[in-house]
Amino acid sequence: MDMTPTADDLAFESEVRAFLAEKFTPDLREGAARQAGVFAEGELARTWHRILHEKGWIAPTWPREHGGPGWTPMQRYIYERECGLAGTPSLPAMGIALCGPVIMAFGSEAQKAFFLPKMLSGEHYWCQGFSEPGSGSDLASLRTRAVRDGDHYVVNGSKIWTTHAHEANWIFLLVRTRAEGPKQAGISFLLAPLDLPGITVTPILSMSGEHEVNQVFLDNVRVPAEYLVGEENQGWEIAKYLLTFERGGGSSAGRLNAQLARLKQVAKEQPGEDGAPLWDDPRFRERVMRLETEVMAIDWTERRQIASLAAGAVTNGATASILKLSVSEMLQKLAQLTSEALGSDALADQRHALGLHANEAPIGGAYALTPTARYLNTRAATIFGGSSEIQRGIIAKSLGL
Amino acid sequence: MDFQLSEEQVLLREALAGTLARLYAFDDRKAALEAEGWRRDVWTMLAGELGLFAAAEREEHGGLGGGAVDVMVIAEEMGRANALEPWLECVVLAGGLLRDVVDVDEVRAGMIDGSLIVAPALFERAARSNPHRIACRFHDGALNGEKTAVVAAPFASHLIVSARDGASEAGLYLVEATANGLERRDYRLVDGRPAADVTFTDTPAKALQIGAGARTAIDRALDAALAAQCAEAIGVMTVLLDRTVAYTKQREQFGRPIATFQVLQHRMADTAVAIERSRSMAVMAALAIDGATGGNGQDRTRSVAAAKAYVADALRLVAEGAVQLHGGIGTTDEIDVSHYFKRAFVLQQQFGTAQYHLARMADLDA
Ligand SMILES: Cc1cc2nc3c(=O)[nH]c(=O)nc-3n(C[C@H](O)[C@H](O)[C@H](O)COP(=O)(O)OP(=O)(O)OC[C@H]3O[C@@H](n4cnc5c(N)ncnc54)[C@H](O)[C@@H]3O)c2cc1C
Numbered sequence: 001m002d003m004t005p006t007a008d009d010l011a012f013e014s015e016v017r018a019f020l021a022e023k024f025t026p027d028l029r030e031g032a033a034r035q036a037g038v039f040a041e042g043e044l045a046r047t048w049h050r051i052l053h054e055k056g057w058i059a060p061t062w063p064r065e066h067g068g069p070g071w072t073p074m075q076r077y078i079y080e081r082e083c084g085l086a087g088t089p090s091l092p093a094m095g096i097a098l099c100g101p102v103i104m105a106f107g108s109e110a111q112k113a114f115f116l117p118k119m120l121s122g123e124h125y126w127c128q129g130f131s132e133p134g135s136g137s138d139l140a141s142l143r144t145r146a147v148r149d150g151d152h153y154v155v156n157g158s159k160i161w162t163t164h165a166h167e168a169n170w171i172f173l174l175v176r177t178r179a180e181g182p183k184q185a186g187i188s189f190l191l192a193p194l195d196l197p198g199i200t201v202t203p204i205l206s207m208s209g210e211h212e213v214n215q216v217f218l219d220n221v222r223v224p225a226e227y228l229v230g231e232e233n234q235g236w237e238i239a240k241y242l243l244t245f246e247r248g249g250g251s252s253a254g255r256l257n258a259q260l261a262r263l264k265q266v267a268k269e270q271p272g273e274d275g276a277p278l279w280d281d282p283r284f285r286e287r288v289m290r291l292e293t294e295v296m297a298i299d300w301t302e303r304r305q306i307a308s309l310a311a312g313a314v315t316n317g318a319t320a321s322i323l324k325l326s327v328s329e330m331l332q333k334l335a336q337l338t339s340e341a342l343g344s345d346a347l348a349d350q351r352h353a354l355g356l357h358a359n360e361a362p363i364g365g366a367y368a369l370t371p372t373a374r375y376l377n378t379r380a381a382t383i384f385g386g387s388s389e390i391q392r393g394i395i396a397k398s399l400g401l
Numbered sequence: 402m403d404f405q406l407s408e409e410q411v412l413l414r415e416a417l418a419g420t421l422a423r424l425y426a427f428d429d430r431k432a433a434l435e436a437e438g439w440r441r442d443v444w445t446m447l448a449g450e451l452g453l454f455a456a457a458e459r460e461e462h463g464g465l466g467g468g469a470v471d472v473m474v475i476a477e478e479m480g481r482a483n484a485l486e487p488w489l490e491c492v493v494l495a496g497g498l499l500r501d502v503v504d505v506d507e508v509r510a511g512m513i514d515g516s517l518i519v520a521p522a523l524f525e526r527a528a529r530s531n532p533h534r535i536a537c538r539f540h541d542g543a544l545n546g547e548k549t550a551v552v553a554a555p556f557a558s559h560l561i562v563s564a565r566d567g568a569s570e571a572g573l574y575l576v577e578a579t580a581n582g583l584e585r586r587d588y589r590l591v592d593g594r595p596a597a598d599v600t601f602t603d604t605p606a607k608a609l610q611i612g613a614g615a616r617t618a619i620d621r622a623l624d625a626a627l628a629a630q631c632a633e634a635i636g637v638m639t640v641l642l643d644r645t646v647a648y649t650k651q652r653e654q655f656g657r658p659i660a661t662f663q664v665l666q667h668r669m670a671d672t673a674v675a676i677e678r679s680r681s682m683a684v685m686a687a688l689a690i691d692g693a694t695g696g697n698g699q700d701r702t703r704s705v706a707a708a709k710a711y712v713a714d715a716l717r718l719v720a721e722g723a724v725q726l727h728g729g730i731g732t733t734d735e736i737d738v739s740h741y742f743k744r745a746f747v748l749q750q751q752f753g754t755a756q757y758h759l760a761r762m763a764d765l766d767a
Contacts, residue, residue: 207739
């Protein structure tokens, strides 16, 4: 085993760094530093999307034939790590990372030709209509119905927790097309433009006061049947395929290391109770080191996974679950300790200073702006994309339990 | 040894529980949050009709002469209601700071009847929760310096400020909120309560206590506030557990109530254990304040520090578990669970984190 990067990998790393140094401008950095949500605000996301698209790097996981860069797993890892370390805007995953691979694997040629380029260009901004009020962890129990009527499906029901539905112009839906039989066997995967008559989007505010998620009501919405992906009633298989991307897709090491560096920076600048920097207190440093060892353990788990992918192995569900569980809990722990390091400034609600258009200064230092909002917002990380309890269940199953 | 509440205390608790539940109905509380972040009429009612502010005050000061156990009873109910009003700061802590001061009868009387609001301003950014590292200066009758996260400062009538005088002695000073040279940067805490960073520039102030008396007053008042904070935390945690038990019994996934999943049952059981033990710590802390554990001053400080350290960790466990077990809905502003979560977050850190109080214990043992 040898994990030394090759000369090609090192050259690629320099290329990514040079690109970020040039295109991730101070303005964009400033905007990205004011984000505390799961994804960057729509406006910032669009700008960064456009820049990456121009470079041909917007879809790291896509093969060349569909307009991706055709990177090796190692290049993908390097790219994501460098972006994470630089703190680039966290782009909504719903289109490129989730719906794209589904269309490539299950879509018709016409669908590929129509949707994939618009996904790349950002003309289509996607949201994910899976969860419903009555169907969260038990997704297969979903009840939104789609009834075939000539060359349309008539859709009725409601989706909830739909991230960025208020920014998006397209939604991919899981709908029930058959009531009889096992519940997994009656689900279809349907795409719909959000401006169809009968679709209403209403906001849900998070506990930090941010608007990221929505409820989407579908009232006799007529969706052209050409937007069905795969076969009717094949939706569950497609959804499971998509979830492997939602859970294990990509590398988080860069992002986690950036958060860790932020935590250390705060501890070095922020005084402790004795007036000296908090970082001088070995008790606090030890708590940071404990988190650092955990981040390393995740980083090297990702590297091992990349290496085995590069050697041709297929991703298995348990690894995706192990990473989803680890990364989400890690984000929470880092946010908690960073917020704690702020002292009394951790208690301030900074929403007046958060977001692209805020024009007030944060309470305390500039670094006091996001940690507490992140602490609040990362509560959701162990809930969406399959809760920690569900991931542990999957891991247990993989043990033959 | 008697761990039972007295008959009066039980009556007080019941009267309070009913009234507070009405005053802090979720929608009304939310409306108050969107408006000023507190309600003067509620404040007046807590003071007048409910007489809460007199509970721990000495009889010769017009109080009821109660002790820390009375305060504990009130605090738990305030926590249960997730009350917005700054009783912990402007009555328990402020009252404690004024306790042995002689010529402040008017201010004290106003504090007790609710007509005056006295906000303690003890903490500075450069020393976090340590009340004895004070950079604020008092000289020639005026204050200079800055205090951070002063709860209730945006609407207080007075501030009690800690500062050092020319001889570098710590002291407590009374400042009128409208005094010259007092500037505020107002903001909300994460739990929605109004607070401010306050700067003093040659601000006229009246000396209350200086030297050893001031240090003792600060320590004793903060210990009493910490004990009350632990009791408030019990109220907050109890509601979080109750809501979680009720929600998981009613929420169905996979064709059955999620409460039937053993992993969730165990998490709730751990929560119940943490709350039970926290309650014991809160009782211990209250008795230590009243000198009823049979110990001395250091025993008081050590007990209170231990209680806060334990309760802060319990708050996190309980609050994070409650949101997690609610799933998506728990992360939104639309359910009271997230509001209790944010209150739990503030209680963990205000007046010192678990780490700080563990360090205090360790220092006492060194
Ligand atoms: C910020 C945010 C963004 C989201 N974005 C989207 C989106 O864009 N599109 C979309 O479709 N959905 C989205 N979701 C929804 C998310 O996927 C669901 O919240 C998640 O599946 C959990 O469902 P639920 O909220 O209904 O919780 P429930 O399923 O009701 O779970 C409640 C609790 O019960 C536990 N539980 C449930 N079943 C079991 C079991 N079998 N064993 C043990 N414990 C169990 C859960 O772990 C949880 O703790 C988002 C959610 C959030 C919070």
